[in-house]
Amino acid sequence: MPLDPKQVEQLKGFYPCLSMLADGGVEFVLISPLMLPEGCSPASVDGLLCPTLRDNYSSRLFLSALVTHTGPGQNWNAAGVIIAGRKWWAVSWNTQAQNQTFLEMLLSHLRAFKK
């Protein structure tokens, strides 16, 4: 199912270069580059937002690299998974919220990497 264009447009207000990726019939939002919260290393990666149910999470944020940080999201339960021909990493992070916009999802996921 195609992602809500209004939500994508809202995200584009912050990330004009974002693009869409599809893998196995699932659509993702590719944010390149995605600046991570202060204290993360590397400070910038590519981000792949899956705004639909995946792996029992209502949404997931995959990163193009494993990030060193001091935030609460330390359980990297997706390591080097291949999506659209690229390796991705993700921490186990449940946004615990319903009806979030894509922007709210992204902000919730980024909290995993904040001190």
Add this chain to the structure above:
Amino acid sequence: MIPTANAPTAHERADEKPHKQKAKITINAKLYEVHPSPASVEHLKHLAGIGAGDMLEQEVHGHLHRLADDGAVEIHGGEAFVSKPKVVGIKINTKEYHTHPGKNSVEHIRHLGQVPADEVLSEFKNGAFVDLPNNGHVQIHGAEIFASHRPTGGSS
């Protein structure tokens, strides 16, 4: 010639030309007389003692039009101007708002954008979202972008 303390300024000299009949305008409801020719906004502000922190607007058919500080306006007589504190545009949760440039309290930005009390306000700065403490301040120049969200989420 060495200017003296009592010498007229360039603005004053512009209105001293004897060969032209002066036109009457109002600035902040006060009557002024100026020459019917293009007048710089800077001159009009100077004439009415309007400070740099304020902007000038011209009333045209009941609508106010903002005038750029470095702009000019054609004076024929009867023009009406008002001054207001300068404002710049910012975005809060993708909606446009206006606020004064310089130091703004986070409380003011939250109030402006009607950000619910249980949401965190972040400024999108240099490509990253930076959370703003509710008792903090932000420097506004114009075109700043803010977004709020409920700080939900946890490791599972």
